[in-house]
Amino acid sequence: MKVPIANVLFDNVTMAQAVDQIVAMSRKRDKARFVCTGNLDHLVMLDRDTEFADVYHCADLVLADGAPVVWLSRLYSGAGGQPIQERVAGSDLFWELAKASHEQGLTLFFLGGVPGVADRAREAVLARYPNAKICGTYCPPFETFKTEEEQARIRETVSAAAPDILMVAFGAPKQEKWIAANRDLIQVPVSIGVGGSFEMAAGQVRRAPVWMRRSGLEWMFRFIQEPGRLYQRYFVNDLPFLAKLIVRTLIARLARKPYRPSGGVSNREAA
Template sequence: MRINICGVEIDKYSFDEVVELIINHALSQRKPEYVVTPNAMHIVTLQEDVEFQEIYRKAFLVVPDGVSLLWAAKFLQTPLSGRVNGTDLFEKLCAIASEKGLKVFLLGGRPGSAEKAKKTLVARHPSLQIVGTYCPPYGFESQLTELNSINSTIIEAAPHILFVGLGAPKQEKWIAANYLYLGVPISVGIGVSFELVSNMVTRAPVWMQKAGFEWLFRLIVEPSRLWKRYLFGNYTFIWLLIKQRLGLFKRLPNTKRSDHF
């Protein structure tokens, strides 16, 4: 079952159900798929970005990363089953991958963050096979040689799960352009999760995460980078929700998804 939030279809799975679906797909090594983890800014960006809409339409799973989406679903009287936070998902999948013998690759993040995240995760799970980490240079998406090098590195490493931390919508667009060629069973866009796991960026206290104020904590920690996203983005998101509740919102043309299961 899916919930429509401002024209975007969100899967109504619990955190544990999402983990199970991803692990089962990775183990089966069927047709490559990818997972997107929307928050309020994704919803706002999707209103105008047709390419982003198409990426969402083809996604294996669309799971609610932001607490704002849980609030929105309740406001629209179509509640979701819970939050599927990208960083929590990253950590849980790595924990299970260590038990199941699944190999993972970490692409993106700030310089050094993927390698530090690897050290942190392997210290927790000594049997975890992180078969590669790479932080591409700024502007790599327009450099054919760099793109080919990244693809060759990932293909040679042959991971079961590829975690991509390039920020939205760059990470989703890169995944969509490359996932079939790479042949990795599951690719997941996870934003700043490498930095959070490695403590390069401080994560909000648990009580703030549960209360839905993780965004506020991040704004306080990185105001110069995030103030426009959260202040203007949240205002736009709220207005879109009000329009939908009043029946004034028109469905986005390229977000109707087909079933994968």
């Protein structure tokens, strides 16, 4: 079951179901697959960036990372849609896949993040799950990232490690575009954009208390930690866009018509 939110088809799965699907994909070798974890900030970028939207439309699994996505699905359900069962946060998914590695022997590779943080994330994972299989980490230099030599080095490093699951922390939309462009070259069964998950796992960025996560206030906790960096994202970009989506949904409900995306839909809908 897929739920349309602002021209994106989200998979209506729980965390447990998402982990099961990713583990199942990691066992296959027929093609390279990738997962997107969508939040409100992604929806804003997707509305403006057609290349990013195309990447989402080709994803094999699209998860509702942000609480506003779940809230919008509940509003949409009143206009004939299907609500998303629960939030599947990427930072929580990181730990669930680490646990799966510990229990089932899946191999993981950590790519990206600020210098040194992927190694610290690996240490944090092994401290909690000593049997987890982290087959490699690599942080490409920012200064040379776009060069052909560095891109070749990244592909060679990942391919040589041959992980079952590749976690990419370049930030959105860079990480998703990189995965889409390189997945067939590195031939990793599953790749996932994980944003700041390495920093959170390593303790470099504090995670919001559980009550704030459950109430949808995790963004506020992050803003308090980094107001200068996040003001534009949250208050200039995200909140006005959320208001627009809410109004669009309420109009659809008043008209008693099922919500339909205003633009194209994923080719996964026809699959």
